[in-house]
Each structure stands twice: as structure tokens, then as C-alpha cells.
Amino acid sequence: MFRKHYKNAYDKIEPNRELIDKVFEKAETKKGANVYKFAARYGMVAAVLALVVISVKFYPVIVPSTNEEPSFTNIYVTELDEKKYTTDIETTPTLTADDLGANAKAKGAELQRNDAVAVTEFSSRKATFALEEFKAVSTAEEQIVYAFLTDKFGEKDEQLGHTFSFGIAGKTDFESGNYYLGRWSWLVDDHFSLLCEFILSEDMNRMYEVMYEGDKIVPLYENPLF
Amino acid sequence: MSISAEEKRKIVEKHFDMVYRLAFSQTRDKDHTDDVVQEVFLRFIKQEKAFESDEHIKAWLIRVTVNCCHNVFSDLWHKRTAPLSEREDAPVFDNVEESDVFAAVQSLPEKYRTVIHLFYYEDMSVESISKALEMKASTVKSHLHRGRNLLREKLEGEYDYV
Numbered sequence: 001m002f003r004k005h006y007k008n009a010y011d012k013i014e015p016n017r018e019l020i021d022k023v024f025e026k027a028e029t030k031k032g033a034n035v036y037k038f039a040a041r042y043g044m045v046a047a048v049l050a051l052v053v054i055s056v057k058f059y060p061v062i063v064p065s066t067n068e069e070p071s072f073t074n075i076y077v078t079e080l081d082e083k084k085y086t087t088d089i090e091t092t093p094t095l096t097a098d099d100l101g102a103n104a105k106a107k108g109a110e111l112q113r114n115d116a117v118a119v120t121e122f123s124s125r126k127a128t129f130a131l132e133e134f135k136a137v138s139t140a141e142e143q144i145v146y147a148f149l150t151d152k153f154g155e156k157d158e159q160l161g162h163t164f165s166f167g168i169a170g171k172t173d174f175e176s177g178n179y180y181l182g183r184w185s186w187l188v189d190d191h192f193s194l195l196c197e198f199i200l201s202e203d204m205n206r207m208y209e210v211m212y213e214g215d216k217i218v219p220l221y222e223n224p225l226f
Numbered sequence: 227m228s229i230s231a232e233e234k235r236k237i238v239e240k241h242f243d244m245v246y247r248l249a250f251s252q253t254r255d256k257d258h259t260d261d262v263v264q265e266v267f268l269r270f271i272k273q274e275k276a277f278e279s280d281e282h283i284k285a286w287l288i289r290v291t292v293n294c295c296h297n298v299f300s301d302l303w304h305k306r307t308a309p310l311s312e313r314e315d316a317p318v319f320d321n322v323e324e325s326d327v328f329a330a331v332q333s334l335p336e337k338y339r340t341v342i343h344l345f346y347y348e349d350m351s352v353e354s355i356s357k358a359l360e361m362k363a364s365t366v367k368s369h370l371h372r373g374r375n376l377l378r379e380k381l382e383g384e385y386d387y388v
């Protein structure tokens with residue numbers, strides 16, 4: 001019966017089939033734009049080449065030569081003062097893939113934290129659970145939580161190879177103690193792919209998935225994450 | 227098999243409703259659904275990949291739809307739109323069971339909604355879902371199981387789940 005009711009309910013969702021024509025129009029427009037880009041780019045190259053050819057061909061006319069034949073012996077080569085220049089150059093350390101991954105994760109965490117704060121500010125205004133306000137979490141505390149979560153779940157989803165990213169919104173009183181509110185995502189190419197939102201007890205012994213019901217945050221005690 | 231422009235049109239028209247309803251089950255908002263659907267089919271039209279079969283195309287569309295919905299979520303976390311029930315274009319159900327079931331599934335966490343929708347609405351098997359979503363079959367089963375448990379609580383065990 002569930003399947004029947006679900007199908008009947010979803011059949012009431014009318015797909016907006018006007019989008020089909022719109023999609024093909026957009027595809028054509030973008031194709032046209034690429035043609036213009038192609039023309040613009042290679043047009044520029046052709047123009048530059050033409051300028052170079054003209055300059056070379058008409059150089060004697062543009063810059064009349066003196067009585068003397070041009071002499072390449074007049075060109076002096078100066079050697080760089082190695083001592084002067086090399087000491088002024090700061091070498092940038094080469095970043096390894098691990099560094100890049102760590103930077104991406106840290107940046108991702110920062111982005112997620114900002115998003116997390118925004119949504120909790122929104123949801124906390126109307127939350128009916130004991131989520132009245134979120135206390136800010138220090139960076140040091142965040143790092144401890146990240147370290148715990150990474151140790152618990154790993155840095156990567158072993159099944160699909162995506163890097164995990166955790167974002168912590170803050171900490172709040174909830175029923176029997178303090179909980180962190182956070183979000184667990186994959187970092188896939190250049191975007192986050194949400195896995196779940198969660199609460200984690202301050203002593204890190206309990207972690208539950210949460211979901212949103214309207215503006216409330218509802219912990220799913222029957223879905224402990226460990 | 228590589229696809230001609232005319233064939234692409236036919237494929238879009240064939241799978242449009244499936245993609246639309248899947249996107250809606252994820253975003254729960256018609257405006258965002260429109261955005262996702264356009265993005266999915268634009269990617270389909272532009273990409274040059276050869277597909278092995280219609281099933282392969284369907285799996286590809288499902289995967290891209292779910293991924294595009296995730297991108298929408300990353301913006302949605304701090305931007306809520308009006309609940310569907312408050313919109314003028316909200317669906318009108320024939321009976322309270324349909325309304326209850328619809329609301330219950332809408333309230334599930336996203337990952338359970340996806341699997342529930344593909345299983346119960348698209349009649350896909352666990353195996354097909356796992357291929358489409360690039361998930362282990364055991365994970366699909368786990369999500370189905372947990373989704374059903376949540377639904378059972380919300381619907382107070384009134385419905386049997388095949």
C-alpha cells in the first residue's frame with residue numbers, strides 16, 4: 001500500500017516540460033558563444049602574427065637604417081649578477097598533494113563552518129528543541145573534533161575515494177549535555193556533496209544524524225553514527 | 227553508442243519526468259528542481275561520452291541529478307524557501323494517505339529519500355540503484371532499511387513495505 005500511495009502522491013507532481021525546449025535553446029546559445037569565443041581567440045592570434053610579419057617585412061622602412069650595416073657586434077650581453085638576484089628571489093616551497101589536500105580540507109572546513117553558522121542562526125530562531133543558541137567553538141576545539149572524526153571515519157570514503165570534509169557550526173546544550181552540530185560531506189572536485197548533518201556529544205561518545213523538519217533540528221537517535 | 231542530436235532530444239523527452247521527480251524528491255522545491263533539471267540535461271546534451279545502453283543513460287542521469295541536487299543543498303543550508311504546502315502550485319492529493327506518505331518521505335534525510343524514491347517510485351532494484359548511485363548494494367539496503375524504519379514511525383506503522 002505504501003508504494004501505491006507514494007506513486008499516486010508523486011504522480012501529482014507535474015514535471016515542467018516547458019523546460020525541454022529551454023534546455024535545447026540554452027545548449028544552442030552556449031554552442032554559439034563557443035564559436036564566437038573561438039573566433040575571437042584565434043582572431044587575436046592571427047592579428048598578432050600579421051603584425052609581427054608586417055613589422056619584420058617593413059622594418060627597414062619604419063626604422064631607416066643608418067649608413068652602416070646593422071651590426072650584431074653592437075649587442076652586448078650582460079651577465080646577471082647572481083649574487084644580487086638569486087638572494088632576492090624567495091623560493092616558494094613546492095606543495096605536495098597532501099599539503100593541497102590538507103589546504104583544501106581546511107578551506108572546506110572553513111566554508112562549511114560559515115555555512116553551518118548561517119543555518120544554525122536561522123534554525124535556532126525557531127528551534128523547538130533545546131537549541132536556543134550556539135556557543136562559538138574555538139579553533140583549537142574544532143581541530144580536536146576534526147581529529148576525532150577523521151580518526152573515527154577516516155580521511156577518505158574508501159568505497160568511492162572522495163575526501164571527507166567536516167564542518168562544525170558550534171556547540172549547544174541539548175537534553176543531557178553539550179553537543180556539537182556539524183555537517184559531514186564529501187569533497188568532490190570543486191564542491192561539497194552532503195552526506196549527513198549530525199550532532200556529536202562533547203565527550204565524543206555519542207553521535208547522531210539529524211534532520212530538518214521545517215525549521216526544527218531533529219536528532220535521529222535510532223540512527224547513531226557509531 | 228554515440229548519440230545524434232535528434233536522438234538526444236528523444237532521450238531527454240523520455241527521461242524528463244524521471245529526472246524531474248527525482249530532483250524534486252531531493253530539493254523539495256519546484257524552483258530549485260527546475261534549475262537542477264536544466265543543469266542535468268544541459269550536461270547530457272553537451273557531453274560526448276558514448277553510452278552502452280538505455281539503462282546506462284538512465285543510471286548516468288540519476289547520478290548527475292543527485293550530484294546536482296547536492297550542489298543546490300550547499301547553497302540551501304542557509305537559504306530556505308517557502309515550504310511546498312504554502313505554495314500556490316502545491317500538489318493536491320486525493321486522500322489523506324497520499325498526503326501523509328508524501329509528507330513523511332519529504333521529511334526523511336536526503337540520502338534515504340533518494341533510495342526510497344528510486345525503489346518505490348521508479349521500481350528500481352537494489353542492484354540498479356547501487357549502480358546508478360555508485361554505492362554498494364549493502365549501503366542501498368541499509369538506507370532502505372533505515373528509511374523504512376523512519377517512515378514506519380512517522381506513519382505509525384500503517385503501511386506495509388514491500
